[in-house]
Amino acid sequence: xxxxxxxxxxxxxxxxxxxxxxxxxxxxxxxxxxxxxxxxxxxxxxxxxxxxxxxxxxxxxxxxxxxxxxxxxxxxxxxxxxxxxxxxxxxxxxxxxxxxxxxxxxxxxxxxxxxxxxxxxxxxxxxxxxxxxxxxxxxxxxxxxxxxxxxxxxxxxxxxxxxxxxxxxxxxxxxxxxxxxxxxxxxxxxxxxxxxxxxxxxxxxxxxxxxxxxxxxxxxxxxxxxxxxxxxxxxxxxxxxxxxxxxxxxxxxxxxxxxxxxxxxxxxxxxxxxxxxxxxxxxxxxxxxxxxxxxxxxxxxxxxxxxxxxxxxxxxxxxxxxxxxxxxxxxxxxxxxxxxxxxxxxxxxxxxxxxxxxxxxxxxxxxxxxxxxxxxxxxxxxxxxxxxxxxxxxxxxxxxxxxxxxxxxxxxxxxxxxxxxxxxxxxxxxxxxxxxxxxxxxxxxxxxxxxxxxxxxxxxxx
Amino acid sequence: xxxxxxxxxxxxxxxxxxxxxxxxxxxxxxxxxxxxxxxxxxxxxxxxxxxxxxxxxxxxxxxxxxxxxxxxxxxxxxxxxxxxxxxxxxxxxxxxxxxxxxxxxxxxxxxxxxxxxxxxxxxxxxxxxxxxxxxxxxxxxxxxxxxxxxxxxxxxxxxxxxxxxxxxxxxxxxxxxxxxxxxxxxxxxxxxxxxxxxx
Numbered sequence: 143x144x145x146x147x148x149x150x151x152x153x154x155x156x157x158x159x160x161x162x163x164x165x166x167x168x169x170x171x172x173x174x175x176x177x178x179x180x181x182x183x184x185x186x187x188x189x190x191x192x193x194x195x196x197x198x199x200x201x202x203x204x205x206x207x208x209x210x211x212x213x214x215x216x217x218x219x220x221x222x223x224x225x226x227x228x229x230x231x232x233x234x235x236x237x238x239x240x241x242x243x244x245x246x247x248x249x250x251x252x253x254x255x256x257x258x259x260x261x262x263x264x265x266x267x268x269x270x271x272x273x274x275x276x277x278x279x280x281x282x283x284x285x286x287x288x289x290x291x292x293x294x295x296x297x298x299x300x301x302x303x304x305x306x307x308x309x310x311x312x313x314x315x316x317x318x319x320x321x322x323x324x325x326x327x328x329x330x331x332x333x334x335x336x337x338x339x340x341x342x343x344x345x346x347x348x349x350x351x352x353x354x355x356x357x358x359x360x361x362x363x364x365x366x367x368x369x370x371x372x373x374x375x376x377x378x379x380x381x382x383x384x385x386x387x388x389x390x391x392x393x394x395x396x397x398x399x400x401x402x403x404x405x406x407x408x409x410x411x412x413x414x415x416x417x418x419x420x421x422x423x424x425x426x427x428x429x430x431x432x433x434x435x436x437x438x439x440x441x442x443x444x445x446x447x448x449x450x451x452x453x454x455x456x457x458x459x460x461x462x463x464x465x466x467x468x469x470x471x472x473x474x475x476x477x478x479x480x481x482x483x484x485x486x487x488x489x490x491x492x493x494x495x496x497x498x499x500x501x502x503x504x505x506x507x508x509x510x511x512x513x514x515x516x517x518x519x520x521x522x523x524x525x526x527x528x529x530x531x532x533x534x535x536x537x538x539x540x541x542x543x544x545x546x547x548x549x550x551x552x553x554x555x556x557x558x559x560x561x562x563x564x565x566x567x568x569x570x571x572x573x574x575x576x577x578x579x580x581x582x583x584x585x586x587x588x589x590x591x592x593x594x595x596x597x598x599x600x601x602x603x604x
Numbered sequence: 605x606x607x608x609x610x611x612x613x614x615x616x617x618x619x620x621x622x623x624x625x626x627x628x629x630x631x632x633x634x635x636x637x638x639x640x641x642x643x644x645x646x647x648x649x650x651x652x653x654x655x656x657x658x659x660x661x662x663x664x665x666x667x668x669x670x671x672x673x674x675x676x677x678x679x680x681x682x683x684x685x686x687x688x689x690x691x692x693x694x695x696x697x698x699x700x701x702x703x704x705x706x707x708x709x710x711x712x713x714x715x716x717x718x719x720x721x722x723x724x725x726x727x728x729x730x731x732x733x734x735x736x737x738x739x740x741x742x743x744x745x746x747x748x749x750x751x752x753x754x755x756x757x758x759x760x761x762x763x764x765x766x767x768x769x770x771x772x773x774x775x776x777x778x779x780x781x782x783x784x785x786x787x788x789x790x791x792x793x794x795x796x797x798x799x800x801x802x803x
């Protein structure tokens with residue numbers, strides 16, 4: 143019978159049906175970070191449990207880790223305490239940790255694929271809702287809570303119910319200045335922030351086929367913002383080329399055998415979907431959010447809709463019919479698991495090159511991993527950013543969620559390449575977030591207000 | 605949290621109506637309260653920023669103090685997978701949440717703590733919220749098995765997701781013991797996976 147990748151992966155990892163009716167699902171890769179794990183390790187200790195598969199468990203620090211100085215002990219005492227707790231837990235339970243001094247440290251969803259840990263056909267779990275990022279290479283990846291982190295540590299399994307699968311096709315070529323971020327914001331706007339409830343999103347169509355793995359990661363990353371617990375793209379030649387030679391990817395003949403299995407695990411041509419939706423790539427424009435959830439967005443030339451939510455308008459200080467374009471910004475943030483990869487920084491640097499950040503704007507670039515930072519520095523991107531007036535930071539989640547000291551102040555407006563514009567998300571209860579692509583953040587930083595990056599890119603060689 | 609089987613069937617108490625769609629877990633528990641290695645004390649920070657912005661917030665209203673049932677609207681608990689959100693609610697004393705719909709991650713995290721989420725249609729939620737706003741002392745009772753929710757004279761239909769419902773009713777809502785129960789089967793499945801056996 144023709145099946146989707148989701149169904150094949152689900153079946154291959156099903157241990158049994160639990161007495162509750164849920165499925166016991168084996169987890170192929172467990173990624174751990176400092177913020178949602180300490181209570182889970184404490185629960186293991188209370189019960190005298192060990193970690194079932196320490197060799198399938200990897201940890202790093204990203205959420206609270208400072209991005210200015212990495213000197214230990216950290217000035218932020220809680221960051222120090224949480225980092226120390228993870229170091230102790232990983233030592234005690236025999237887990238591989240890329241700590242703050244490690245050259246591999248970085249946002250868990252940036253380093254997993256980059257190291258080749260993330261592979262097609264795997265099940266992946268992490269105590270973070272943006273775990274579907276790993277679906278970009280054809281894995282089924284779930285964001286979980288701390289009690290489930292405990293379960294995966296102890297048993298390498300989750301108790302879950304299967305999801306339906308919605309095929310999301312994006313067809314045709316994207317216009318210049320339009321990025322994966324604009325595509326996913328457009329998808330969420332149309333399908334709604336809870337439209338994906340009960341579904342995994344399978345992204346496909348010629349626009350997705352043409353995308354790099356980095357771009358597919360941006361799309362899959364924000365599946366949860368559309369309510370979908372998982373999102374993925376079927377593995378293809380782009381995926382295999384991406385994985386070849388990566389540190390934890392199979393090597394030699396093993397790689398060729400892996401490719402055979404990865405091809406088989408992809409959705410069959412005539413697989414049946416529970417739902418299908420289509421988007422035309424050519425109709426997607428640079429997109430910005432105006433509200434307090436990621437579904438509340440407009441294209442840059444569009445006005446805020448007449449039926450805009452009152453609470454969102456009041457919080458953001460916008461009015462119906464107004465444009466987001468021209469909104470003065472205070473902060474520009476380039477980074478996060480959504481858009482903190484080398485290709486994101488390259489594209490933003492292309493916009494920034496030879497220009498300067500508007501005098502009233504605080505602008506920062508936070509690379510998604512220490513490896514991304516080094517690779518960017520090798521290419522001289524840090525100099526482009528710093529010459530333009532951006533701060534160049536160490537790797538971490540930073541101002542995406544304001545858990546470390548990188549936070550908005552008061553009602554500041556932030557042009558942000560991150561994933562959530564929730565009230566208070568960036569660390570100030572009254573701070574305001576405008577989500578957009580990294581290139582659009584760069585354009586806003588230069589103009590001091592929300593701008594159309596296409597007008598800057600017109601004069602820039604490709 | 606206890607690991608002994610504990611059947612969770614009937615939840616009752618006074619209730620707290622919280623209106624609004626898409627209330628995300630950053631609002632339920634702001635990220636600065638994730639800066640801790642334990643869940644202790646989270647109940648003191650529920651909706652902290654919303655409550656500062658709105659002095660009339662239901663969680664600041666003394667008429668609803670000590671409530672055990674939370675009545676919400678659509679897509680409650682969306683966003684971050686932080687268990688700190690349902691931990692805060694459970695530690696505050698919330699024993700059941702009734703709403704139009706829930707984020708799946710939030711609903712799963714709540715279930716892991718023995719906190720059932722009941723879905724009911726928008727008209728039923730409106731009736732419940734209005735009744736409780738008018739008569740905050742009314743006792744609300746929610747039955748996991750039947751899904752029925754009663755509040756004084758009002759009786760509305762709700763439901764708990766079937767797999768979670770059976771776990772609550774049988775007392776097996778905490779799956780850890782079940783997941784560890786037949787570990788030989790786990791190893792067998794793992795060893796059949798090409799990426800585990802090394803292709």
